[in-house]
Amino acid sequence: MFPELNSILNSTPDSFKSSDFILVSDRRANASFLIQHYLAFYLRAGCKVCFLGLVQSFSHYSAVGQRLGVSLAQAREKGQLVFLEGLKDSIGVLLQEDTSHETQPLSYLRSPGAGLEGLFRFVERSMRQSGDGDAGESWGPPVLLIDDLSVLLSLGVSVGAILDFTLYCQATMCSELQGNMVILVRCEEEDADDDDDEEGSNLLQRGLVHQCNLALHVEGLPTGYCRDIHGQMEVWWRQRGETIYNQRKIFHFKVHDKGASFFARGTSSAVL
Amino acid sequence: MLLLSCVLQGAEAGGFILIQDTVKCTGRGLLKCFINAALKRGEDVHVLGFESPETEVCAGLDRSCVQKLHFHKGFPDPLGWTRRSSFTVERFASQHITQLIKDTQQAKASVLVVDSLSLVLRHHDPLVFCQTLQELRKGGVIKTIIGLLHSDLHQQGIVGIVCYLASTVISVAPANNERHSVAKTTRRTKSGKVMQEEEYFSVCKDATLSVQAKPRQPGHVQKERDVSEADPTSNLTFNLRLSEEERKAKEKVALPFVFSQEKKSALLKPTPGSGRIVYEPDDNDDFDEEDPDDDLDV
Numbered sequence: 001m002f003p004e005l006n007s008i009l010n011s012t013p014d015s016f017k018s019s020d021f022i023l024v025s026d027r028r029a030n031a032s033f034l035i036q037h038y039l040a041f042y043l044r045a046g047c048k049v050c051f052l053g054l055v056q057s058f059s060h061y062s063a064v065g066q067r068l069g070v071s072l073a074q075a076r077e078k079g080q081l082v083f084l085e086g087l088k089d090s091i092g093v094l095l096q097e098d099t100s101h102e103t104q105p106l107s108y109l110r111s112p113g114a115g116l117e118g119l120f121r122f123v124e125r126s127m128r129q130s131g132d133g134d135a136g137e138s139w140g141p142p143v144l145l146i147d148d149l150s151v152l153l154s155l156g157v158s159v160g161a162i163l164d165f166t167l168y169c170q171a172t173m174c175s176e177l178q179g180n181m182v183i184l185v186r187c188e189e190e191d192a193d194d195d196d197d198e199e200g201s202n203l204l205q206r207g208l209v210h211q212c213n214l215a216l217h218v219e220g221l222p223t224g225y226c227r228d229i230h231g232q233m234e235v236w237w238r239q240r241g242e243t244i245y246n247q248r249k250i251f252h253f254k255v256h257d258k259g260a261s262f263f264a265r266g267t268s269s270a271v272l
Numbered sequence: 273m274l275l276l277s278c279v280l281q282g283a284e285a286g287g288f289i290l291i292q293d294t295v296k297c298t299g300r301g302l303l304k305c306f307i308n309a310a311l312k313r314g315e316d317v318h319v320l321g322f323e324s325p326e327t328e329v330c331a332g333l334d335r336s337c338v339q340k341l342h343f344h345k346g347f348p349d350p351l352g353w354t355r356r357s358s359f360t361v362e363r364f365a366s367q368h369i370t371q372l373i374k375d376t377q378q379a380k381a382s383v384l385v386v387d388s389l390s391l392v393l394r395h396h397d398p399l400v401f402c403q404t405l406q407e408l409r410k411g412g413v414i415k416t417i418i419g420l421l422h423s424d425l426h427q428q429g430i431v432g433i434v435c436y437l438a439s440t441v442i443s444v445a446p447a448n449n450e451r452h453s454v455a456k457t458t459r460r461t462k463s464g465k466v467m468q469e470e471e472y473f474s475v476c477k478d479a480t481l482s483v484q485a486k487p488r489q490p491g492h493v494q495k496e497r498d499v500s501e502a503d504p505t506s507n508l509t510f511n512l513r514l515s516e517e518e519r520k521a522k523e524k525v526a527l528p529f530v531f532s533q534e535k536k537s538a539l540l541k542p543t544p545g546s547g548r549i550v551y552e553p554d555d556n557d558d559f560d561e562e563d564p565d566d567d568l569d570v
Contacts (some may be wrong), residue, residue, distance in 0.1 A: 079391070116357060117353050120353065124354075160394040160395070163352075163394070164351060167323065167347075167350070167391075168349075168351075168353060168354075170346070171325075171347060171348030172348065175325050176348065203425065206295050206422075206425055207422075207425050209295040210295055210298070210422055210425070211323075220384075238298075252553070
């Protein structure tokens with residue numbers, strides 16, 4: 001959990017906005033450190049977290065989480081964390097003989113054209129289950145984290161199907177259950193001549209920006225590589241339904257071993 | 273009267289008003305103003321809400337007319353996955369919509385609002401979609417159709433098709449001024465006349481629209497020609513001017529590479545005596561007596 005990011009976004013584990021859809025995206029950079037931040041943030045806040053880890057193993061997130069001060073294994077045992085390990089489970093789905101389970105979470109691996117209804121049902125089931133902890137504690141508002149959604153594009157799922165899935169997740173998580181959603185999308189370099197962009201990650205990102213409340217976009221510095229500043233992050237506060245007052249700000253950041261620091265442009269400690 | 277206000281108040285019969293937005297500026301606020309204006313006129317408004325919840329769409333609308341608003345729940349289940357919707361995207365066809373409206377009230381000309389057309393286009397063939405729109409316009413049950421389209425989520429061709437079907441297209445974009453946005457309105461009347469305007473607008477809390485004209489060329493000051501051009505040869509410590517004799521002498525100077533007749537004859541004068549070239553043409557040679565440079569106008 002990054003304290004500076006909390007103050008930029010004006011939220012702490014004790015008080016944060018609910019019914020929020022936060023979109024994290026990157027282009028030629030790696031924004032997964034933000035997913036780690038949110039994972040630690042919401043676990044600290046006592047929320048029930050459903051994490052769709054499609055690109056890394058559980059032990060990876062666990063190891064990073066350890067450095068940020070949260071224990072994923074413990075959270076999973078207590079029932080606070082529901083973790084879908086996409087990599088491990090996908091082998092089972094691909095090798096199984098029985099093709100009748102259309103509503104399995106990873107059914108898109110076998111039939112990508114059918115859409116992500118199975119995945120949505122998994123999310124819905126995990127969130128609607130009453131979370132009874134060891135001491136009978138009930139968890140806070142539900143949170144859905146996805147890392148990362150753009151990998152589904154390379155598995156053959158269409159942009160439309162993914163946008164439908166996120167719409168349903170938003171309807172359930174944010175509107176109905178008053179919880180939050182954080183989704184990571186990785187974009188490719190924008191190519192002006194590329195007509196194929198119609199089915200690409202940039203189209204997906206645009207569709208998600210339309211749906212979200214807050215968009216964090218991570219890119220490298222436009223001037224090139226720098227040892228002390230790892231990139232820039234644009235924070236875009238969007239209000240659904242409000243035509244104006246969309247605020248955008250850019251910050252620089254540096255990722256450390258145990259966190260990341262954020263600062264206004266030009267105020268890196270290397271410069272001052 | 274400002275064109276956007278005109279369109280908002282007018283809602284001419286058989287019209288299809290298209291509101292186009294992008295990630296940079298959302299058109300939902302404007303859509304809400306249209307809904308509010310229609311309600312205030314006493315018209316029945318049917319909203320096919322696929323992307324936004326009813327609470328969001330109805331927030332801020334005039335309380336006294338809200339009973340004339342019929343929100344058909346697509347959201348939160350626009351595709352029918354959880355069986356909680358009253359109208360799924362699949363049912364976006366003229367017969368279903370017409371039936372839906374007839375079921376709700378006596379068949380009176382009403383306003384159909386679609387939020388959003390992008391979701392419909394994701395799930396329907398563009399050709400079928402266009403046919404549906406045309407059938408709805410000519411059906412008689414619906415007076416006006418108002419749709420929201422996210423133009424950056426579709427191919428340009430698709431956006432073009434939908435714009436072509438519309439009688440009025442309003443594209444919203446952010447303005448430099450944070451308090452307003454820019455709306456580019458293109459309206460085609462039945463007589464074929466096309467009106468186009470760019471105006472500033474802002475949506476108030478009570479879903480009313482405030483429109484302002486955009487200055488023709490904001491910040492563009494007409495350049496005033498300098499009447500008196502400065503004379504560069506004045507106020508110098510050295511002399512750049514020519515006296516009369518100097519000017520005449522200058523005009524007489526023969527420029528080095530201009531080939532005048534005198535120079536030509538001076539250079540080409542054949543010298544008698546040694547150095548003659550004897551040329552005996554071969555059978556293959558094409559010997560031409562004429563001077564090839566004769567036609568040069570040098």
